[in-house]
Amino acid sequence: MKIKLDHNLSPYLTEILKELGHDARSAREEGLSKASDTLLLYQASTEDRILFTLDKGFADVDKYPPESHAGIVVFQQVRNETIERVERRLCFRTEHSR
Numbered sequence: 001m002k003i004k005l006d007h008n009l010s011p012y013l014t015e016i017l018k019e020l021g022h023d024a025r026s027a028r029e030e031g032l033s034k035a036s037d038t039l040l041l042y043q044a045s046t047e048d049r050i051l052f053t054l055d056k057g058f059a060d061v062d063k064y065p066p067e068s069h070a071g072i073v074v075f076q077q078v079r080n081e082t083i084e085r086v087e088r089r090l091c092f093r094t095e096h097s098r
Helices: 011-019 037-046 079-096
Strands: 003-004 023-026 050-053 071-074
Touching: 003 011, 003 037, 011 023, 011 079, 037 050
Parallel strands: 003 023, 003 050, 050 071
Antiparallel strands: none
16 A cells, blocks of 8 residues: 555554555655645655545545545644554555465
8 A cells, every 4th residue: 555644653663564564654744744734645646655644634525536536645733642542453454365
């Protein structure tokens, strides 16, 4: 899976995703920490990446219609729990898609 992580998610999550075999890049490592939401989603879309974020503003389907991007996953802000949840779910998916 091709994923772009918003600057509000831990760099550790990027590393976990890479270890699980996903093509994960973070806004931080690409110098997009201060980028607007519009620019960040544009970058993710041009690379055909799903955007992972804690920013609830991305859940607005009128502002970010589903057909305009590869996907957006908005997590609730429980940092350590979010990382653990994502890791478990992606491990499960990776194991069961083989």
